[in-house]
Amino acid sequence: MREQARDPKKIILWVVLIAVAIVQLFPLVWLLDFSLAKSTEMFTNGLLIIPEKIQWGNYVTAFVDGHFLLYLKNSLLINGLSVVLVVLISIMSAFACLRMHWKYSRVAYTILLLGMMIPIHTTLLPNYKIYSQLHMTDTIWALLIPYTAFSLPQGLFLMTGFMSSLPKEVEEAAVIDGCGIYKLLFGVVTPMLKPSIATVCIMTFLNNWNEFMMASTYLSSKTWKTLPFSVLDFTGEYSSNYAVQFAVMALTAAPAVIVYVILNKSITKGVAMGAVKG
Numbered sequence: 001m002r003e004q005a006r007d008p009k010k011i012i013l014w015v016v017l018i019a020v021a022i023v024q025l026f027p028l029v030w031l032l033d034f035s036l037a038k039s040t041e042m043f044t045n046g047l048l049i050i051p052e053k054i055q056w057g058n059y060v061t062a063f064v065d066g067h068f069l070l071y072l073k074n075s076l077l078i079n080g081l082s083v084v085l086v087v088l089i090s091i092m093s094a095f096a097c098l099r100m101h102w103k104y105s106r107v108a109y110t111i112l113l114l115g116m117m118i119p120i121h122t123t124l125l126p127n128y129k130i131y132s133q134l135h136m137t138d139t140i141w142a143l144l145i146p147y148t149a150f151s152l153p154q155g156l157f158l159m160t161g162f163m164s165s166l167p168k169e170v171e172e173a174a175v176i177d178g179c180g181i182y183k184l185l186f187g188v189v190t191p192m193l194k195p196s197i198a199t200v201c202i203m204t205f206l207n208n209w210n211e212f213m214m215a216s217t218y219l220s221s222k223t224w225k226t227l228p229f230s231v232l233d234f235t236g237e238y239s240s241n242y243a244v245q246f247a248v249m250a251l252t253a254a255p256a257v258i259v260y261v262i263l264n265k266s267i268t269k270g271v272a273m274g275a276v277k278g
Contacts, residue, residue, distance in 0.1 A: 028257070035059070035246035042242055058247035066230035066248050067222065072255070075209065075227040078140060082147040083204045087197055089148070090155035094163045095185050099171065109160070115153035120146060121213050128217055142218035143226070147208045154207075155200040162196035163189070202263050209256045227252050 034042055035058055037051035062068065096102075097109040127146060131137045166189065174188045190197075212228040219225050231248050234241070 028253075031246055031250050031253070035243060035250045037243055039241050039243045055243060058243045059251065061244050062230070062234075062247040062251055066233050066251070068227075068230055068251055070222065071225055071227040071230050074224050075255075078143050078147065078224070078226060079205050079208050081140075081144055082151060082208055083201050085144075085148045086151045086155045086204045087200055089152055090159045090200060091190060091193065091197075092185065093152075093156050094159040095189060098160055098163055099168075109156075112156055113153050115150065116157070118150075120150040120211075124214060124217055127214075131218060137218050138220050138224065140224050143215055143224070146214055147211070151204040151207060155204060158200055158203075159193065159196050162193060166192055198263070202259065206256055206260060210252075227255075 030048065033048050036054045036056070037049055038055055041049055041051060093109075093112060097105045097112075123146065127142075128137070131142050136142050170192075171184060171188060174184050179188065210228060211226075215226050215228065222229075230252055231245065234245050234248055
């Protein structure tokens with residue numbers, strides 16, 4: 001009887017969840033649908049269209065004329081380096097604030113976390129002035145420094161939440177055996193932080209992947225421009241070819257979507273473990 005009484009609630013819950021999923025997935029389906037059609041087929045009354053013939057050539061044009069490989073390489077390099085720096089600095093900062101006893105450890109930890117309250121684009125003009133004086137505009141550092149700095153507070157928060165749950169006895173035993181500070185940190189503590197490290201890597205990558213405002217402000221040549229710039233390359237010749245523009249946007253969003261779909265469980269697990277154990 002109890003199970004029968006719960007069935008209507010479960011049905012309502014599933015209906016609500018399915019409706020939310022449809023609403024969330026519809027923009028992606030709409031983007032893929034329009035990217036495989038002709039531009040002349042888009043002016044219809046329906047939300048979606050059924051192309052007379054799938055236009056794979058839209059993706060070929062977007063891939064070649066959008067300089068996709070160059071911008072993809074730049075995005076992977078800049079985001080990869082920022083992920084490495086964020087993980088490395090957040091591990092060392094978390095260990096220093098939690099395990100090392102010094103006078104202003106809590107103050108330093110609080111100041112670092114305050115960075116979560118500062119939107120990244122509020123520093124756009126000050127950073128541009130500094131970079132101009134140091135001749136750092138249109139270089140990899142113009143993006144790598146702010147991407148790392150503004151991802152660090154979140155990485156530190158997640159890392160400290162998980163590190164605080166680790167048993168101190170393991171570290172004390174390693175110190176008694178003659179383990180130095182660096183071997184203790186990277187040889188003993190870091191391997192136990194794998195779930196948190198995976199979460200920090202994924203979230204840092206996704207947060208910085210589609211960032212465009214800073215890239216468009218600090219970069220002028222194609223040398224270090226990132227993947228979102230591929231959309232801008234079609235504002236001239238292909239300004240009226242909407243299908244190709246949709247294909248470019250689909251290619252730009254694909255890496256982030258693939259990473260999130262594949263590693264979704266790792267993100268949820270890492271955040272939950274850090275929150276509960278912290």
